[in-house]
Amino acid sequence: MTEKDFIPKPYSNSLESGSFTWSSPSNIALVKYWGKKEHQIPENPSISFTLDNCKTTTNLTFSKKSNHDGFSFEVFLDGEQKDDFKPKIETFFKRVEVYLPFLKDYHFTLETSNTFPHSSGIASSASGMSALALCLMSIEKSIIESDVTLNAPDSYRDERPFNNDYFIQKASFLARLGSGSACRSLEGGLVVWGKHDNIEGSSDLYGVKYPYEVHQNFKNYQDTILLVDKGEKQVSSTVGHNLMHGHPFAQQRFEQANKNLSDIISILKSGHLDKFIALVESEALTLHAMMMTSQPYFILMKPNTLEIINKIWSYRKASGSKICFTLDAGANVHVLYPESEAPQVLEFIQNELVAFCQNAQYICDVIGLGASKL
Structure with a gap:
């Protein structure tokens, strides 16, 4: 098309x-x-x-x-x-x-x-x-x-x-x-959005449903969103995107993203959760690294964002959980975990992480079916 x-x-x-x-x-x-x-x-x-x-x-x-x-x-x-x-x-x-x-x-x-x-x-x-x-x-x-x-x-x-x-x-x-x-x-x-040689039907013009096998581990995946800061961002995503023009690490970042998209194909097929965690958390931190190294530079994470990340790392190390985090262009933390771990992870969130949320607010979400006409 x-x-x-x-x-x-x-x-x-x-x-x-x-x-x-x-x-x-x-x-x-x-x-x-x-x-x-x-x-x-x-x-x-x-x-x-x-x-x-x-x-x-x-x-x-x-x-x-x-x-x-x-x-x-x-x-x-x-x-x-x-x-x-x-x-x-x-x-x-x-x-x-x-x-x-x-x-x-x-x-x-x-x-x-x-x-x-x-x-x-x-x-x-x-x-x-x-x-x-x-x-x-x-x-x-x-x-x-x-x-x-x-x-x-x-x-x-x-x-x-x-x-x-x-x-x-x-x-x-x-x-x-x-x-x-x-x-x-x-x-x-x-x-998937964006043309990629390893993904059939992918396009820069529109998104396409991921066309390949997805392991049962990733079905009904959970996403609890910790609302660290509900205020409007100091720097909009539009401005942030534009700062990638002339960014000293832009080309390396684009190459990294293409490689990670290639790598995630086999991860999604095999259900390898440790590799999934490493890739997803690296992507989140790289996104914010691009913000912190642009000209002008800016930081959208808050101190409580980092507190939550460190708590997640400590919990994962101590419990063997497959919990991980990702970030969008903001301070809030998306806590990702398999459906099988939902009771334990929610208990951890309530006991350890809610204290770092604005007004103790968070949203429990799950992978959905897309848009619907009402």
Whole structure:
């Protein structure tokens, strides 16, 4: 697939109004993407676990407007109007207009809510942008299906098939143009984004379900997210990605990520948990090392982030547990562990780690099935 495959034929019909609601989860990368080229193309491929409980629900209501001058929309988060979100949405609309030519025909009301704190390092942009992309795709699907039913020739459906695979692929493509990691939030289990020679079907344009064997050890994997700092990050991910341009260690990092993605294929197949732990924790620390060695440099970890990491290492050494951690671009810690260890690890978290969380808050999550239409 190329970008041109996502440009629709001219619509011969339109909708007057309507509403769609989608729920889309966050995801946690095991091999991280950090640094991007033009048009939201990643500098290196990545792979993530799709989460289940950490998600965004978005309702998109639309109504035909009389003029086609510019984009018209309003945004609400948890019922409160959020004009400060509008520049990001407008940038997204500009990027995707060629692929969704109806955008200037309607006024949109975007009502969204998260099950987790916004902008605190749990990839709210990933779940939010993927949910919005899915709502927009539902509009286009309705327009095209009405075209086929009312006006278009019989061959239309054959020339531009609007099956579920195409729907998800284009939604992932659009979501990527809003937030890179959003393209990994549409489907469940493990999702790969970024072209990699060893992963069939992988693409820089959209995420794909991991196509190879996954050992039982990694089924129903648990992710308890320790909310070290629920405030907004001092440095946004967009700024952080841009600082990889000219970074002294950028090329070595991109090579490392490609190698780690090759290595994780055999790890996922064999179920080798010790190798999984070593790779995932190394990736997390390398991500933050890139932040600390950029110009200007910055640190998103907090003292309690490091306290938790050291506690996890001590517990693992003493107990033989297969617990490990990963980090996103923030201070919060994702504690990963097999389902078989859930009772013991949760006891450890409650006894030893909750003290380092803001207001003793944490979220118990598990690998999920992807987005759903409500």
